[in-house]
Amino acid sequence: MQITTYNNNGLNDVLMIQFKKMEATKQVTERNGDIVLIKSKADGEATGINLFKASDYLEGLTEGPLELDKKAVDKLNSLIEEAGFSVKLETDYSPKFVIGYVTSCEPVEGSDHLNLTQTEVDNGEILQIVCGAANIAQGQKVVVARTGAVMPDGMIIWPGELKGVESNGMICSARELGLPQEGKGIMVLPDDAEVGKAFSV
Incomplete structure (x- = not known):
């Protein structure tokens, strides 16, 4: 990356x-x-x-x-x-903001607000993402910032851990995407949103 x-x-x-x-x-x-x-x-x-x-x-x-x-x-x-350095860059045109589908959502042990999700982002590719939003639930269509995404505020999404649980990406709220925030928590998309499709920020 x-x-x-x-x-x-x-x-x-x-x-x-x-x-x-x-x-x-x-x-x-x-x-x-x-x-x-x-x-x-x-x-x-x-x-x-x-x-x-x-x-x-x-x-x-x-x-x-x-x-x-x-x-x-x-x-x-x-x-x-x-320059004599043995480093090679690669091109990567894959979208960093995509529509995802939350296939499972379970509380993180030892936390009173974090949930562990398995979120499909494209053709069966599943990302494990820890999410702290109160409105996250199984079966939702959501916006996922994949690792490598640069948020509108300049924050970079890196692989990480929360409460010792691996997390690869972020499920986004409208505010985090630079959009008007109508309610608390993540932005939930309509059921007909296409999983894996790029989301324009």
Whole structure:
């Protein structure tokens, strides 16, 4: 998984690609030219790449989260290879916000408000998602932010754990999607909503 963001206003023409969520204090950097490799201190695993003077190498950059096309990914991979780093970027055009169907919903042991859901997102693909909304229930059609999604407020959805339970994605409220919130909790879609279809934020 890779999260790509272009920051021109705050960091002056820097493209940031993040592979893994990790505290800055647990990472080290290595620079060659305009490419910076970010690695875990513990095991040397690559956690990200920064490209300085990004607009010198790539066209059409806009402030904020980006989806890179194949041409941009190929260019970046060429720059990374020239810098001597053994990291390879991949293209990913799968939608990050999709319509899901809650196939099961059970309380999380030891919690008074969390529920463990199994939520279908496409052609039988099931995601385990922990949800804290009071109105979550089995049989609902919902909006799912998959891992790798960047929310309208800039928050990135990473794999995680709640109360020790693995959670891969988020079932969204209207407010979290930047839409008018009519009631408390998650946004429940009509029964005829198509599971797996991309949801535009």
